Amino acid sequence: MSFLMDTYKRLPVSFVRGEGVYLYDEEGKRYLDLVGGVAVNVLGHSDPDLVRALCEQAHKLWHVSNLYQNPWQEETAKLLVEQFGEPAKVFFCNSGAEANEGAIKLARRYFWEKGEKRYRIITFKNSFHGRTFGAMSATAQEKIHKGFEPLLDGFDYAELNDIKSVERLLRKETAGIMLEVIQGEGGINEAEGEFLVKVEELCRREGLLLIVDEVQTGLGRTGKFYGYQHFGIKPDIITLAKGLGGGFPIGCVIAREEVAQAFKPGSHGSTFGGNALACACAKVVIEKVLKLLDHVEEVGNYFKERLRPFGRVKGRGLMLGLEREENCQEVVLKALERGLLINCTAERVIRFVPPLIIQKEHVDFAIEVLREIL
Numbered sequence: 484m485s486f487l488m489d490t491y492k493r494l495p496v497s498f499v500r501g502e503g504v505y506l507y508d509e510e511g512k513r514y515l516d517l518v519g520g521v522a523v524n525v526l527g528h529s530d531p532d533l534v535r536a537l538c539e540q541a542h543k544l545w546h547v548s549n550l551y552q553n554p555w556q557e558e559t560a561k562l563l564v565e566q567f568g569e570p571a572k573v574f575f576c577n578s579g580a581e582a583n584e585g586a587i588k589l590a591r592r593y594f595w596e597k598g599e600k601r602y603r604i605i606t607f608k609n610s611f612h613g614r615t616f617g618a619m620s621a622t623a624q625e626k627i628h629k630g631f632e633p634l635l636d637g638f639d640y641a642e643l644n645d646i647k648s649v650e651r652l653l654r655k656e657t658a659g660i661m662l663e664v665i666q667g668e669g670g671i672n673e674a675e676g677e678f679l680v681k682v683e684e685l686c687r688r689e690g691l692l693l694i695v696d697e698v699q700t701g702l703g704r705t706g707k708f709y710g711y712q713h714f715g716i717k718p719d720i721i722t723l724a725k726g727l728g729g730g731f732p733i734g735c736v737i738a739r740e741e742v743a744q745a746f747k748p749g750s751h752g753s754t755f756g757g758n759a760l761a762c763a764c765a766k767v768v769i770e771k772v773l774k775l776l777d778h779v780e781e782v783g784n785y786f787k788e789r790l791r792p793f794g795r796v797k798g799r800g801l802m803l804g805l806e807r808e809e810n811c812q813e814v815v816l817k818a819l820e821r822g823l824l825i826n827c828t829a830e831r832v833i834r835f836v837p838p839l840i841i842q843k844e845h846v847d848f849a850i851e852v853l854r855e856i857l
């Protein structure tokens with residue numbers, strides 16, 4: 484009997500300890516973790532610098548309200564804005580869904596401030612933006628909506644990599660276009676560079692905000708600090724979470740300064756957002772991830788090549804998907820027995836979003852296990 488609501492299909496294993504790229508279960512069995520808390524544990528488990536920063540902060544101060552000055556948020560925001568590359572401001576929250584709620588609210592508020600009645604946002608089929616009402620309504624997947632209708636008004640769904648489908652949805656109320664440069668939960672579907680450039684051009688031409696959900700693709704996951712940086716585009720708003728705290732809950736919205744000014748005292752907030760412990764972790768994660776970018780690209784390319792014999796490989800850096808003909812949940816279970824943690828998304832895609840510190844020898848182990856199973 485479980486006291487927990489039945490919201491997850493949990494695998495029959497409990498982990499008690501983690502170190503680097505490995506997790507250990509109650510019997511002491513070791514597992515190579517290529518799930519990484521679903522793109523969260525970017526520095527692996529129990530990274531000594533992260534543990535030290537968290538413990539030092541825990542001895543000083545855990546939490547004070549956002550009613551007071553927050554120097555730890557300032558320091559973390561500065562690092563994030565430096566990577567954003569132009570004047571911008573940051574709002575801290577606790578998760579990906581919340582970050583996207585913040586982005587949606589900011590987009591609406593931006594046009595409201597300008598006296599324009601624009602509130603609709605174009606998002607993409609098979610996207611995933613989170614489970615809260617705004618983020619769920621932005622998510623264009625029926626299975627996520629089922630039983631929760633009516634959804635929040637204001638979202639129109641286009642086809643990824645089809646600019647005409649985006650143009651067809653334009654209305655005078657359209658405020659922005661929101662996308663993942665690689666759809667994660669939707670099955671590791673890559674937005675094409677040419678398409679992204681066209682989306683950006685459309686945004687500039689029509690005065691729309693370009694919002695990039697970097698919750699899964701951010702923090703070095705694809706080999707650049709932010710995933711959009713592969714394509715030479717400049718979003719107005721981006722959202723982060725998952726890897727940002729390396730396992731400590733934290734998310735944020737980053738917006739160009741002109742857009743960010745639409746939020747005023749009282750227009751948005753979060754009790755825990757940018758908590759001292761969370762920011763202590765995020766600072767270490769950002770600094771360490773910046774040194775891992777070349778490594779992610781190198782190991783990611785190696786991994787991609789080694790996966791090719793098993794099917795169509797999608798994704799970039801250490802955000803990879805292997806498309807199979809059949810449902811891959813069985814593969815996940817067989818891999819688990821053999822000490823390998825992988826994940827199945829969109830039913831037929833084996834997803835790999837490991838800690839960014841994995842080495843080629845770990846990839847080799849995973850390939851051997853997959854060879855046995857597949």
Ligand SMILES: Cc1ncc(COP(=O)(O)O)c(C=O)c1O
Nearest residue numbers: 578579580611612613667698699
């Ligand atoms: C792209 C993207 N956006 C938003 C979310 C939601 O994040 P959270 O589960 O932290 O609310 C996810 C989670 O998988 C995601 O992949």
